[in-house]
Amino acid sequence: MxxxxxxxxxxxxxxxxxxxxxxxxxxxxxxxxxxxxxxRNHHLFQPLLYQVASASLAPSEIAWPVRHLFRNRKDVRTLMxxxxxxxxxxxxxxxxxxxxxxxxxxxxxxxATHTYFGNDNWAPYALSLKTLEDATKIRSKILTAFEKAEHSKDDKLKDALQTFVVVGGGATGVEIAGTIAELAHNTLKKDFRFLDTTKTKVLLIEAGPRVLPMFPESLSRYTTKSLEKLGIKVLTNSPVTNCDSEGVVFNGERLMTFNIIWAAGVKAxxxxxxxxxxxxxxxxxxxxxxxxxxxxxxxxxxxxxxxxxxxxxxxxxxxxxxxxxxxxxxxxxxxxxxKKKPHLKPFKYNHQGNFATIGRSLAVIDLGFIKLRGGVAWWIWKLVHIYFLVGIRSRLSVAISWVWNHTFGYRSSRIIVGDTQEKEGAESN
Amino acid sequence: MxxxxxxxxxxxxxxxxxxxxxxxxxxxxxxxxxxxxxxRNHHLFQPLLYQVASASLAPSEIAWPVRHLFRNRKDVRTLMxxxxxxxxxxxxxxxxxxxxxxxxxxxxxxxATHTYFGNDNWAPYALSLKTLEDATKIRSKILTAFEKAEHSKDDKLKDALQTFVVVGGGATGVEIAGTIAELAHNTLKKDFRFLDTTKTKVLLIEAGPRVLPMFPESLSRYTTKSLEKLGIKVLTNSPVTNCDSEGVVFNGERLMTFNIIWAAGVKAxxxxxxxxxxxxxxxxxxxxxxxxxxxxxxxxxxxxxxxxxxxxxxxxxxxxxxxxxxxxxxxxxxxxxxKKKPHLKPFKYNHQGNFATIGRSLAVIDLGFIKLRGGVAWWIWKLVHIYFLVGIRSRLSVAISWVWNHTFGYRSSRIIVGDTQEKEGAESN
Missing domain, CATH: 3.50.50.60 (FAD/NAD(P)-binding domain)
Incomplete structure (x- = not known):
């Protein structure tokens, strides 16, 4: 020792x-x-966290114990x-x-962590996505909403349970909105008897003038169109002014929903x-x-x-x-x-590109010298992300999950864990 | 609809x-x-739950949404x-x-669920294993104990953090004790700098005269010997008389530990x-x-x-x-x-056999006409359990996890989730 x-x-x-x-x-x-x-005891591959939230990947597929990563480095000690x-x-x-x-x-x-821009009282209603716990909480929330909607006899409640609002049109917002839409419209379609999951409403609300503001405008437009094809309503120039147990307020109007996902603000x-x-x-x-x-x-x-x-x-x-x-x-x-060598040159960030997926078969990529969109971009996105995962074990596991998801529309992590007895105004049956 | x-x-x-x-x-x-x-929304493959608790498998590898299982049966509606x-x-x-x-x-x-035989006040200290939440809680508890022990400067505390007591010598107790011992003695060996994980103590405490009472005596003896070779202390005829925040009491003596796993009592x-x-x-x-x-x-x-x-x-x-x-x-x-057909004959249970694993390479099997033990039994156990999993996806995933675990001693699910800030008398550093 x-x-x-x-x-x-x-x-x-x-x-x-x-x-x-x-x-x-x-x-x-x-x-x-x-x-x-x-x-925490683990390093988290945050770019894929939204896939845990949407039941495509399991938490352990994108997290590795920190001390395991440095098990062969005797000069490194890890402290949780x-x-x-x-x-x-x-x-x-x-x-x-x-x-x-x-x-x-x-x-x-x-x-960094998320911020509600001074409205921390929105936190219980607008779930954020930064940790594995956040992701499994959002996953349980989404799946529980469908379970409750299946047996709700009140049409208004059923509607609110089937309405998902994603706040924030950055990469995370676009990715989670796309994957919820596909979950509802494809994966879950055959699973319910009293619920038409294809009628699920997904809204993506952005305060600024366009989604994916870090991308060129042409890719933002393409993304909006692609999201709309997936059945998602994209609203820009629409700052959210309130979130509570009954829904969300934007553009002076209230929308009833029990499912708000917060992908808007980041603070250090x-x-x-x-x-x-x-x-x-x-x-x-x-x-x-x-x-x-x-x-x-x-x-x-x-x-x-x-x-x-x-x-x-x-x-x-x-x-x-x-x-x-x-x-x-x-x-x-x-x-x-x-080593008493001369000081390095100042830090210069080398921007390699921006990536974002739209559902399970499209993506946009901006590499500066080239812009890609559609199915090819999506394949590149997948390969790049697999490459950056840690270890052969995780790469194999994520690749298999994606093949299954892409081929059969199957998502293996559709389990609800944690407190499923929460009420929030929505009564089952 | x-x-x-x-x-x-x-x-x-x-x-x-x-x-x-x-x-x-x-x-x-x-x-x-x-x-x-x-x-719950999922069917759980309970025989492998101990492998989630010991970080070998991810929760979603052994659980499937109930409504997904019957998605093609229009005559079946599912209600959570x-x-x-x-x-x-x-x-x-x-x-x-x-x-x-x-x-x-x-x-x-x-x-059925677990029972503390009227001592429900033991529940916060002696964790039971029936649900996925139980399993991830035990997993976090085990992994957190090592994290705390690594930086504990008090030898007595360090010792208590490195002491794991499994109460109950049935199949679950034997399996979880074996897998904790292997986690400590193999998987984690290289991960710590200030902690000798091979000094971890694992005790299996059974109130009755032998472990695996449902097996023939020869296999119980073999199991005890195999567990002892893994470094586990097996104590029979030792009913536990108290569990609290500082440890466990049996045979009139107190053993200091913060890690008690309850695999003893079952009630309907x-x-x-x-x-x-x-x-x-x-x-x-x-x-x-x-x-x-x-x-x-x-x-x-x-x-x-x-x-x-x-x-x-x-x-x-x-x-x-x-x-x-x-x-x-x-x-x-x-x-x-x-169908107004004649009534069936009375129910007759056809006992096919008892299975239990001891660590990651031994098992005991009693099929009545034949008794198996050792490496061959372990292979049969693995194949039988893979066969009974639901779907090709899960079989593939569990098989890969086991190959990695067996070949490299690697366990992919070693992530601590949930509240890691619990104190329970054990201070880190």
């Missing part, structure tokens, strides 16, 4: 998302010890714990247990508060061009928690490749420092 | 376990309508609801929502109470030799909820094949009745 060697340079990494994992993967130095802290503060002067991370961990270098990669983790550092409008720590917190060359912030500008003045987007590139860059910076 | 046809004979089935599902599978008659009620009472005279089933469902024939297949569902019918010591409804509730020829009870005697005077065991045979038998009884 190796104990912490105090003579070695000790790097503490907070967060085992894409940024934290890639940092550790790239930092290998014999005089370094790494402590990787995360609230919650960080509550950072002491920049004494160089220590403070945990919720009261314990402190001293560092020589600190890498913060704590990601509280790293800026821990650091007492300057932050931008989304709560992200403003770092210099070396991903350093100004005046603290031993503290780095990467991924969704960092506010970094590109050469054209726009923000580096909060997506997995940006976090991974940040992780790799900081690993090189620290490596160079330890 | 077909509505309930009041002219047809209406059979209500309560419970979508092995008995209920097999009943519906065997009852096909054009003048019959079936309503299948279950609290909780039954709270039965009115035998007016022939109706009463649901927790207050709604009633009238029946012409009633088949009760509500199974409250069907006898609903029916106001005579029940045996385990709460099972006493039925006649046609699986009928005396004086109510339209009410049948099958599986773990029924008390049925074999020709030698002993009870039909509470295992899946007995429930399935009961389901098939009652389907034939009702079929004959509807």
């Amino acid at each position: 190796s104990q912490l060697n105090l003579k070695k340079h000790h790097i503490v990494v907070i967060g085992a998302g894409f940024g934290g994992i890639d940092f550790v993967n790239h930092l290998k130095h014999r005089d370094v010890q790494i402590t990787l802290i995360d609230k 714990a919650e960080v509550v503060d950072i002491d920049k002067v004494l160089r220590k991370v403070i945990l919720s247990s009261g314990d402190c961990i001293l560092y020589d270098s600190l890498v913060i990669a704590t990601g 983790s509280p790293a800026a508060v821990w650091l007492g550092a300057e932050s931008d409008w989304a709560g992200r720590v403003i770092v210099d061009s070396y991903l350093n917190v100004p005046s603290f060359p031993e503290i780095f912030v990467i991924g969704d928690t960092a506010s970094v500008k590109m050469s054209d003045g726009s923000d580096v987007p909060g997506i997995a490749p940006a976090a991974k590139q940040g992780g790799e860059y900081v690993a090189n910076v620290i490596n160079n420092k330890l | 077909s509505q309930l046809n009041l002219k047809k004979h209406h059979i209500v089935v309560i419970g979508a376990g092995f008995g209920g599902i097999d009943f519906v599978n065997h009852l096909k008659h054009r003048d019959v309508q079936i309503t299948l009620i279950d609290k 609801a909780e039954v709270v009472d039965i009115d035998k005279v007016l022939r109706k089933v009463i649901l927790s929502s207050g709604d009633c469902i009238l029946y012409d024939s009633l088949v009760i297949a509500t199974g 569902s409250p069907a006898a109470v609903w029916l106001g019918a005579e029940s045996d010591w385990a709460g099972r409804v006493i039925v006649d030799s046609y699986l009928n509730v005396p004086s109510f020829p339209e009410i049948f009870v099958i599986g773990d909820t029924a008390s049925v005697k074999m020709s030698d005077g002993s009870d039909v065991p509470g295992i899946a094949p007995a429930a399935k045979q009961g389901g098939e038998y009652v389907a034939n009884v009702i079929n004959n009745k509807l």
